[in-house]
Amino acid sequence: MYSFEQKLENYASLVVEVGANIQKDQVLYVSASIDAQALVRKISDKAYDAGARQVIVDWADDVLTKMRYEKAPADSFSDFPEWKVMERERLAEGGAAFVSIVSQSPDLLKDIDPSRIADAQKASGQALSNYRKMLQADRFSWSVIAAPSPDWAAKMFPELPREEQVPALWEAIFKAVRADVADxxxxxxxxxxxxxxxxxxxxxxxxxxxxxxxxxxxxxxxxxxxxxxxxxxxxxxxxxxxxxxxxxxxxxxxxxxxxxxxxxxxxxxxxxxxxxxxxxxxxxxxxxxxxxxxxxxxxxxxxxxxxxxxxxxxxxxxxxxxxxxxxxxxxxxxxxxxxxxxxxxxxxxxxxxxxxxxxxxxxxxxxxxxxxxxxxxxxxxxxxxxxxxxxxxxxxxxxxxxxxxxxxxx
Incomplete structure (x- = not known):
């Protein structure tokens, strides 16, 4: 039986060695929720040990995401920052590796006007279309993984006490990615x-x-x-x-x-x-x-x-x-x-x-x-x-x- 820390170490090693397979002098771009801080830090540490030139982290927060959907002007959801497009495309063209850590609550935007969600999805899809084409042609290395958030864990394990839900989701993730085995x-x-x-x-x-x-x-x-x-x-x-x-x-x-x-x-x-x-x-x-x-x-x-x-x-x-x-x-x-x-x-x-x-x-x-x-x-x-x-x-x-x-x- 391995400790939580050992399984987290194993998970981070898998992401760096198998998922993104970081090479010497390669840039690693990580997009993650603030709920995934512990995992992001482990991944960053192991990426630098593997020879990464730089680890760039793009943080997100469910609370701020929902706040924007509730309060921002309706026409703002048709916008997507040009600098974000340039960042992704230039890093991809330069051979960077990309790791996306999903943690979002499945019900985060259930009370939001669907037109806002659709506009935002369409705007990002159009803006990042060239990046997606490069991704779908294997032009660069990329990996999608997950880390728990409290609301996601509560959705999965409503029968457990609140303090046991995130640990339960961590265990489920570790098992699914084989981070709980000897090798x-x-x-x-x-x-x-x-x-x-x-x-x-x-x-x-x-x-x-x-x-x-x-x-x-x-x-x-x-x-x-x-x-x-x-x-x-x-x-x-x-x-x-x-x-x-x-x-x-x-x-x-x-x-x-x-x-x-x-x-x-x-x-x-x-x-x-x-x-x-x-x-x-x-x-x-x-x-x-x-x-x-x-x-x-x-x-x-x-x-x-x-x-x-x-x-x-x-x-x-x-x-x-x-x-x-x-x-x-x-x-x-x-x-x-x-x-x-x-x-x-x-x-x-x-x-x-x-x-x-x-x-x-x-x-x-x-x-x-x-x-x-x-x-x-x-x-x-x-x-x-x-x-x-x-x-x-x-x-x-x-x-x-x-x-x-x-x-x-x-």
Whole structure:
């Protein structure tokens, strides 16, 4: 049994050595909530030990974030600071690594006018579109991780006394990222190998389509020619490996933007823009969302889909067995970083260009010609369950099982 301090040390080491994989003289940019101070300091210390030239920290605070949404002029949410765009782009062009630490309360903005949230999301998406393109082409190393906040912990563990909620969430995070084992770095190497084995199998099959069947779901997704299944780690333009998400249990690729037909129902709540969206069904015709229904957060979901034309189509297809560690924990995190790694999921919006042969060097027009969706947003939502079956359809029409009862069929 390891102490909290040892697990925090392990976590910070994983972020620096496996997640961002900091190189000598590299700049590290960290975005984090003030609730994550202890972790940020550990990461910074280990980054400098690894040879980092500088660690830049961009702090956020839920209280100030909500205050702005409540009190700032309505038209201010269409603004995004130009200096922030320049900072991100220039650091990315210079080979910096980026670590984002998510901590936000899932209900932070539940009482806020959805139009303010939509305007802010659209403004940041448009302003950072070039940065996102570089990110989705693996031009630089990046990693998304998490740290608790009191309100997020209270949402997850309402049955516990207040003083026990944050420690409980820390333990859940440590377990999910394998920071609680004797050799976390090798544990991640083993996971990477397992995910790559699944991706290799799917790449050899080169399925033309996937057909999803489950209660509330009957969906066919065409995959573009030359699509690549990825899993675990990525490699940046300098040839350095990194882990974009910690935790991760998925293998994923891109759908053809015009080849999605049928309907799909979510199986876990989606935390988006400080709101919870749940009990929703999306209907697709020739790739485009043509009907939307939701039991909770309907207006927020509709505004997400209306962000731009690309937000009406899919940009990612991801496979995660129901028997994954996060799913088997029985915990609902109300945070996509974790919940997407407990469930098959899809993403509304932009596609990752590295999931297409030659895609990393293609222009936006070339990517679109190959069937990859373009958007200023990318939002994952969970659709998997123990009742989901998925068939792979080969070019000659042969149908093969990929998932049965929520788990791999091979």
């Amino acid at each position: 976390p770095v090798n544990a991640w190497k083993d996971l990477d190998a397992t995910l790559n084995d699944k991706a290799d199998h799917l790449n050899k099959k080169a399925y033309r389509k996937l057909h999803y069947k489950a209660p509330g779901t009957d969906l066919t997704i065409e995959l573009p020619k030359g699509h690549i299944w990825c899993g675990g780690g990525s490699v940046n333009v300098d040839g350095n490996p990194f882990m974009a998400n910690m935790p991760t249990e998925e293998v994923f690729t891109v759908p053809h933007m015009s080849g999605v037909n049928g309907y799909v129902k979510n199986t876990k709540p989606l935390s988006y823009g400080g709101n919870i969206i749940d009990d929703f069904t999306l209907t697709f015709t020739d790739g485009k969302i043509t009907d939307v229904s939701a039991g909770q957060g309907a207006e927020v979901l509709q505004r997400l889909i209306d962000t731009d034309e690309g937000a009406k189509r899919l940009g990612e297809v991801a496979l995660v067995p129901h028997a994954s560690p996060i799913s088997e924990s029985g915990l609902l995190f109300y945070n996509t970083l974790f919940d997407e790694n407990a469930s098959n999921h899809l993403a509304i919006g932009s596609a990752y260009s590295f999931c297409l042969e030659g895609g990393k060097t293609m222009s936006s027009n070339e990517l679109e010609e190959h069937g990859l969706n373009q958007s200023i947003t990318h939002v994952d939502f969970m659709i998997g369950s123990a009742e989901m079956d998925i068939d792979g359809i080969l070019e000659d029409g042969t149908v093969e099982p990929v998932f049965r009862n929520g788990n791999w069929a091979f």
